[in-house]
Amino acid sequence: MAHILVVEDDKLTAQLFEIILKRKGGFDVTVTDDGEKIIELLNSGKVDLIIMDVSLSGTFVNGVQVDGLKLSKMIKENEATSKIPIILATAHAMRGDAERFLSESKADDYISKPITDHDSFIQKIKGYLNEPRDKG
Amino acid sequence: MNQETKGKVLIVEDDINYAEILKRVIAKNGYEVSIAYDGNDGYDKSIEWKPDVMIVDWMMPGMNGVELVKKIKEHPEMKFCYVIMLTARVETEDKITGLEAGADDFITKPVDFGELMARIKVGFRMKNLQSEIAELQHEVALLEMARTLGHEINNPLNIIYLALELINRSLKENDIEKVKENLNRIYQASDRIKQIVHKLISLKKPAFKNYVNGKPMLDLDKE
Numbered sequence: 046m047a048h049i050l051v052v053e054d055d056k057l058t059a060q061l062f063e064i065i066l067k068r069k070g071g072f073d074v075t076v077t078d079d080g081e082k083i084i085e086l087l088n089s090g091k092v093d094l095i096i097m098d099v100s101l102s103g104t105f106v107n108g109v110q111v112d113g114l115k116l117s118k119m120i121k122e123n124e125a126t127s128k129i130p131i132i133l134a135t136a137h138a139m140r141g142d143a144e145r146f147l148s149e150s151k152a153d154d155y156i157s158k159p160i161t162d163h164d165s166f167i168q169k170i171k172g173y174l175n176e177p178r179d180k181g
Numbered sequence: 182m183n184q185e186t187k188g189k190v191l192i193v194e195d196d197i198n199y200a201e202i203l204k205r206v207i208a209k210n211g212y213e214v215s216i217a218y219d220g221n222d223g224y225d226k227s228i229e230w231k232p233d234v235m236i237v238d239w240m241m242p243g244m245n246g247v248e249l250v251k252k253i254k255e256h257p258e259m260k261f262c263y264v265i266m267l268t269a270r271v272e273t274e275d276k277i278t279g280l281e282a283g284a285d286d287f288i289t290k291p292v293d294f295g296e297l298m299a300r301i302k303v304g305f306r307m308k309n310l311q312s313e314i315a316e317l318q319h320e321v322a323l324l325e326m327a328r329t330l331g332h333e334i335n336n337p338l339n340i341i342y343l344a345l346e347l348i349n350r351s352l353k354e355n356d357i358e359k360v361k362e363n364l365n366r367i368y369q370a371s372d373r374i375k376q377i378v379h380k381l382i383s384l385k386k387p388a389f390k391n392y393v394n395g396k397p398m399l400d401l402d403k404e
Binding site: 055057058060061062064065068069100136137139142157158159160161163 | 324327328331332335336338339340341342343344346347350366369370
């Protein structure tokens with residue numbers, strides 16, 4: 046079963062993401078915004094996809110505070126984790142922000158909050174899971 | 182008349198004849214001109230008429246030119262008025278006094294009318310630039326407001342949509358407890374939106390905080 050890591054600092058949002066992904070998508074889900082836990086999980090090789098909130102309030106990696114963009118870039122620039130698909134979850138209001146976020150974070154895709162169509166959200170995730178991971 | 186920037190010029194000069202001459206020259210160039218004959222009158226007229234450019238004589242009985250400039254520049258609506266001081270003095274020390282009071286430019290008597298008009302034109306150019314800057318700042322503030330609303334309201338909205346989706350499922354499964362649980366989540370998210378709106382309408386002086394990658398957004402938690 047595919048394992049999805051949700052990086053989200055808002056407890057209520059995180060809880061609901063977890064339920065929806067489990068019940069609607071049938072995925073294994075881990076929710077956390079703890080930097081060390083995230084790195085540990087990624088290094089274990091058990092994460093198939095990451096849903097990343099853009100604005101994190103209390104996430105630290107090696108003592109440095111990171112937002113979702115920085116964290117995503119770190120994951121993509123690490124050879125061991127670079128092939129894990131990352132979908133940014135952004136509550137941005139401005140057109141153009143999302144595109145810029147995407148290029149800066151090196152994430153694969155983004156989804157705008159509020160997410161209103163949960164079926165296509167699940168489909169989007171499945172699309173990335175079905176892609177061969179070693180396509181280079 | 183091929184004047185492209187018409188605007189208001191106020192002359193503050195106690196020599197009535199000289200004031201009239203200046204007025205004729207400036208008006209001939211397409212500007213709207215008014216005269217005040219002493220510092221106090223000049224102050225009152227400037228507040229009331231809001232000229233774009235003022236020509237202020239340095240030496241006047243009562244409130245002199247430097248005092249007048251200082252008072253005008255302290256007025257919130259007049260601080261961007263471009264003030265040219267008319268002076269018989271050429272000493273550097275006097276120029277420093279005038280500049281420190283807030284004068285934008287000087288012209289020495291006897292006035293060369295060509296030079297006077299050129300300097301007035303510069304004044305209007307500066308004024309227009311300042312309005313453009315103010316407009317840009319306004320746009321930036323609006324964008325920051327939009328970014329704030331996006332972030333602060335889209336997050337609880339996201340919770341509401343997720344909870345609604347779960348309620349739909351729970352209803353199909355006849356799971357009333359799950360429905361209640363999600364109704365409570367919707368209630369919490371709605372409460373957040375209510376608080377955000379309350380903070381927005383009670384915002385007095387906007388403070389900013391960093392959103393992501395250096396973009397500012399309003400800090401609604403700063404009172």
